[in-house]
Amino acid sequence: MSLSWSAAIGAGIVAGVVATGAQIVLWWSFTDALPEILFRDARLAAAILMGPEVLPPPATFDWQVMAAATFIHFAISIAYGLILAWLISRFGMSTAFSLLAGSIYGLTLYVMNMYGATFVFPWFSAARDWITVVTHVVFGISLAWTYKALSKTQ
Template sequence: MSLNWAAAVVAGIVAGTLATAVQLFLWWAFLDALPWMLYRDARLTAAILMGREVLPPPVTFNWNVMMVATLIHFAISIAYGLILACLISRLGMALSLLAGSIFGLSLYGINMYGVTIIFPWFWEARDWITILTHIVFGISLAGTYKVFAKHELET
């Protein structure tokens, strides 16, 4: 199967949305930390473009921060979707899902340890929930890509 760019973009959006939903659920279920964790992580992400001035407390809702964080989140999710699509375009579903889980775990390492060299404030998000949501992201990215790429071929 050849690379399907549109399916990779859709997969990035779907996986980014699903991983965020799983993360929100886990924060609620295990930490009872909503909406504080959402606002914190949005500020951590938005600070990539907006600068460190969005990081200090209070960690409250801010439309500008949420919009910038959302745009960054989906831009990165789509970029990761394009990368993974290149890696799995010729694999079957089972191997793609396995590759997706490894990809997600690798992204956790890159994002939480590599990116912190440039944006050190991300150390705060290192926890088991973030690890799990990165794995969910990778698996859902791979699965969604394979389903949409196959659907495109059939139509």
């Protein structure tokens, strides 16, 4: 099975949206921090491009921060989508095995993002919690499922 670039890119975008939606639902269900936690996490991502000067409180809406965070979020989601799609294609995984691989991939991304990336961007340590773990697993599963679905249509 060969890699479908368009399916991988599409899966990265879809998984980025699904994971963000899941994270917002979990925040809404288990914390009383919305929308501040959303604005905080947007600042954490935006600081990759804009620098750490966007980090200090208050965590309020800023369209430039949200635009930078959205760009970073989808660029990374697409890159991660290409990697998982390559693995799924390379090993000819069934849908069930792809979903299992996606969940493991999501956990791996959590460790890489929340522990590895903090060597360069230490501010991400603020987002280490169970909701972020679950969100990464949701990302991996939705990435695998979407890639499998989109690559069948091509």
